[in-house]
Amino acid sequence: MTKPPLTIYLAAPRGFCAGVDRAIKIVEMALQKWGAPVYVRHEIVHNKFVVDDLREKGAVFVEELDECPLDRPVIFSAHGVPKSVPAEAARREMVYVDATCPLVSKVHIEAARHHENGLQMIMIGHEGHPETIGTMGQLPEGEVLLVETVDDIAKVEVRDPDQLAFVTQTTLSLDDTADIVAALKERFPNIVGPHKEDICYATTNRQEAVKEMAPKADAMLVVGAPNSSNSKRLVEVGARAGCEYAQLVQRATDIDWRALEGIATLGITAGASAPEILVNEVIDAFRDRYDVTVELVETAKENVEFKVPRVLRVPA
Structure with a gap:
């Protein structure tokens, strides 16, 4: 057959x-x-x-x-x-x-610098996410106020509207965050933003590739974990960019084959903490059922590398 x-x-x-x-x-x-x-x-x-x-x-x-x-x-x-x-x-x-x-540490340093300058911080992030907890925990209680949505901006109570700065979680949706930042600036015109975008290069690049791929795919799978913020954002970005069926899968065994019946094109990406071996596993599962042609949709090249701490580079 x-x-x-x-x-x-x-x-x-x-x-x-x-x-x-x-x-x-x-x-x-x-x-x-x-x-x-x-x-x-x-x-x-x-x-x-x-x-x-x-x-x-x-x-x-x-x-x-x-x-x-x-x-x-x-x-x-x-x-x-x-x-x-x-x-x-x-x-x-x-x-x-x-x-x-190191890109999360950069946000921590930013927050500390603003605090030293007497500014209260507003953090755009997801409540309960370890990155948000870590960043808010850089400053004393009450010095960082969390907002998750545009609607939160109207409700946030600040000490002094002219003494504010904001930071963001590094794994957010670029488009959602832009809307929240716009609402923040409208309510607090003097709020100070980061020198350079807090959302990290990897989150940005992965979302841009999905935007390019989504409109031409009948369905899209994001390989990633359900507790991975950046992976969940990729699903949302795909759906918003025109892909009618966008789903998160941890690995090939999670694929809902019935939902994919009749597709001719499929987009595949992976969150920033998903290893390539799981992407290959998903592609192989499709090869078992389809005559597969793979086309690369490349929107950026990455060559970033971070050094490990010195304590691990010196002998015990």
């Missing part, structure tokens, strides 16, 4: 960003340097496949420092942590390595 033809549009860039790459490398190098177990506070990145792989190598994932023994190293996740966490680790005299993405 002949297989129906299917054109797969494969987004580029997709998958791992430099911050995720660095965070995984930090855990692997820590295991090489200190041996197992190495403790990791929160999932190092939001991807079950990656976390399970590191767990098999000897990483132990915990939510809080008090779950870590004092005599083993602990690593802080790529999303960043409140200031109180490294302070507590230092107080306990623990060996710790900070795997916070």
Whole structure:
């Protein structure tokens, strides 16, 4: 029986960003340097496949420092942590390595600088997301106010409308954030913004590739985890850019084949914490059922690389 033809549009860039790459490398190098177990506070990145792989190598994932023994190293996740966490680790005299993405650290530094200048911060982000918790935790209670939507702007109560600055979570939708920023500037004309966009290059690039791909795809799959902010944003961007069926899948076993019946074109991308092996697994699952042609939709080239912390580059 002949297989129906299917054109797969494969987004580029997709998958791992430099911050995720660095965070995984930090855990692997820590295991090489200190041996197992190495403790990791929160999932190092939001991807079950990656976390399970590191767990098999000897990483132990915990939510809080008090779950870590004092005599083993602990690593802080790529999303960043409140200031109180490294302070507590230092107080306990623990060996710790900070795997916070340098682009998230840039937002932390920005927030601290504005605070020193007497400005109250407004953060555009998702409540409860570890990156938001980490960024808000850089400053004293009440100094960072969270807004998630345009509607939140009207309700936010500030100390002084002329002494404000804003920062954003690095993994948000570019279009949604632009609308929120516009509403902020309308209500608070003197609000100070970041020197350079807080939304990271990888989030931006992946969303732009999806915008290019979505209008010509009958359906679109984003390979990523349900707790991955940037992956969920890719689904939303795809739907908004004209793709009628856009879905998040963790891996090939999650594909809803009935929903895809009759498609002739399919867009595939991956969130910044999804490894390429899972993308290939999804493409192979389609090859089993279709006569597949893969076309690359490339909107940018990435060559960003972040160094791992010095403590891992020197011998034990």
